Amino acid sequence: MTDTKLKAPLHPLLVLLIAVVLPGMGQIANNQPTRGLLFAFTTVALGYVTSKYAAPDASLVGRYAGGFFIYAVAIMDAYRWAKVRWEIFYHAHPKA
Template structure:
């Protein structure tokens, strides 16, 4: 028995709260963990290479960029799964 796909907006909300969580929720854990790892890695790298007088956004820009890239990716994948399950039931 397969489980019903999650609502894409719910998956997007998970991904907004915690990078990689949306991917894990839709069953793509390796992809989600890669996004989470690189988000953290690039946050640390940009934090270490900027000066203390930069804003929070500036000090963590690398990680925020990766996190922002993960949001449309997880939404698109969740929506495709959701629509495929919807049309398969008809």
């Protein structure tokens, strides 16, 4: 029988830091590349659409509100799934 070492998932706080730096990269760090690319492209797309329909005197956050909203959801999603993966791994392998 071969001795295979299981690779632990990244710590959830590290994934959170990655997700804050770039939208969608937290999901990629969680081995969810399709989900990460979806979040990244949706952030850009909704930011663009919001900027075209926002009032001319809107603030920066108001002008790109759609993009900021998806960015915030992507951060929460990346942390949540990192925490779930972390708990499942260490519950199944307590000595890892």
